[in-house]
Amino acid sequence: MQASPDAITRVSQRLERFVTRLTREALAETPMARPVTDAAASALAGGKRFRAQFLLAGWRAVAEAGGRPSEVPEEVVDAAGALEIFHAAALVHDDIIDNSDTRRGRPSAHRALEAQHRSDGWAGDAAGYGRSTAILLGDLLVAWSDDLLEEGLRTAPRERAIAARTRYARMRRDVTVGQYLDIAAEASHPVLAEHEHLDAALLVASFKSARYSVQQPLAIGAALAGSSPAQDDALSAFGHPIGMAFQLRDDVLGVFGDTAVTGKPAGDDLREGKRTALIAFARAALPPSARRTLDELLGDPELDAAQVVALQGAIRDCGALDRVEQLIAGYAHEADRALAGAPLGHGAVGELRDLAIAAVRREA
CATH class of the missing domain: 1.10.600.10 (Farnesyl Diphosphate Synthase)
Known part of the structure; x- marks a missing residue:
């Protein structure tokens, strides 16, 4: 559920x-x-209320472990x-x-x-x-x-309120830094060494999305239930990799998503010049001439439909999409392992697994 x-x-x-x-x-x-x-x-x-769902799941995971929870406070x-x-x-x-x-x-x-x-x-x-x-x-x-x-x-009880407020503040700081890192990654890519492109993309994903969308909502909810250090560690070990998988899925949808489902133009991330892991893998795999073409077209707001299709094909054919899908699967597996034997409510663990599937397999 x-x-x-x-x-x-x-x-x-x-x-x-x-x-x-x-x-x-x-x-x-x-x-x-x-x-x-x-x-x-x-x-x-509108919206899917993902962050609210993860906060509620974090609260329930701790509350259940301490006895069957009553109605959400x-x-x-x-x-x-x-x-x-x-x-x-x-x-x-x-x-x-x-x-x-x-x-x-x-x-x-x-x-x-x-x-x-x-x-x-x-x-x-x-x-x-x-x-x-x-x-x-x-x-x-x-x-x-x-x-x-x-x-x-x-x-809320005083100690729980203090913990929740502290974690909420951390979330706000991290996502703001992540937004800057995203801007910096787009601006600094010409001077980065080839091996640094993927590292920069994953760092952006961590700060801008993984922590903000999943890890910290779980932590805030857990704090409001009076979590222990062991419970916090388990939720963090689950939340960060699922958050990474969530953002990588977003990166895939930003290039290959169906406009009718995502509500954004096809290939929008290509026009915006997003330097994601998908692009980092593509640049590493493409021959020099094709890489130059990708660099020249990426970030052009006037990309037409034919150019978007051509870039999508190049990214897919060079194996970059497969590499990202493998990374998503690896993060999902890491998160699932973190729940094994975790000191969390049994029913809430099932809920966390369902939320993980929804976050990773979504189409919008």
Whole structure:
């Protein structure tokens, strides 16, 4: 089973109530804030709630080990909701950095705000307004995530609240560093030695996704259940490799994903110039002339469909895709082994395995 549908429903309902309240408070001060509050609500719509699911699973893994858990406490629901708000903020900022036009099959936040500026007949640069407002939107969502986390922690036992707050702060720092590493990897690739490309890609995957998407949500949930060092170690040994596999699957989908399923244009990572493990393996395997062509085309926002198909074929035919699939399988196996004999609730271990499968085998 995956995280209890009832618990995930509670997270979504809590988010709806929270956003409604904060929106009402903002608009009571000034109705001119509506574009940004509406954009905040839109940014939180949809999504798989993966990070919330892993936080709930981390709480349950520890709670079950200490006796059959009761209903998920409100502070755990609030922490899961706070993660989802923070993730929405990260996506808004990520789309600005990547100059992405779409997110989940809809216009990205800065593009939607740009379009609103034009349709309302406002003065000035519509694109600049969209980017500037989206930056502030992301900042607002970060503030909201802190607000919701702290509301929940008021009712948590003091030591557990301190541990959860510390781990949440670490998550925020790591993903910010990871975002910078992603930018730096794209900018510094011409001066990297060949063997450094894969190392850089995997470091980005660790900071930007593995820790943030899986490892630290598990740790925050575990802290709220009063985890022991042994339980923390087991969840970390499971969470990091699954997080790595999660990001590598994302890298594959960014090049080969079906637009109808992912909600983003086919080959979008190629146009954005993402220096992923998939690209590192391709560069290592391709002959010099083909590698130069890959380097020249990667990051060209004007890549047409035929060029995307040609690059996809080169990446597949040189064995890079197979190498990444092998790496994903290896990380998944490592994570599964970490659960063997772990001091965690038996039912929760099954849930963790189901979540791992969903994260690794997803198509969007």
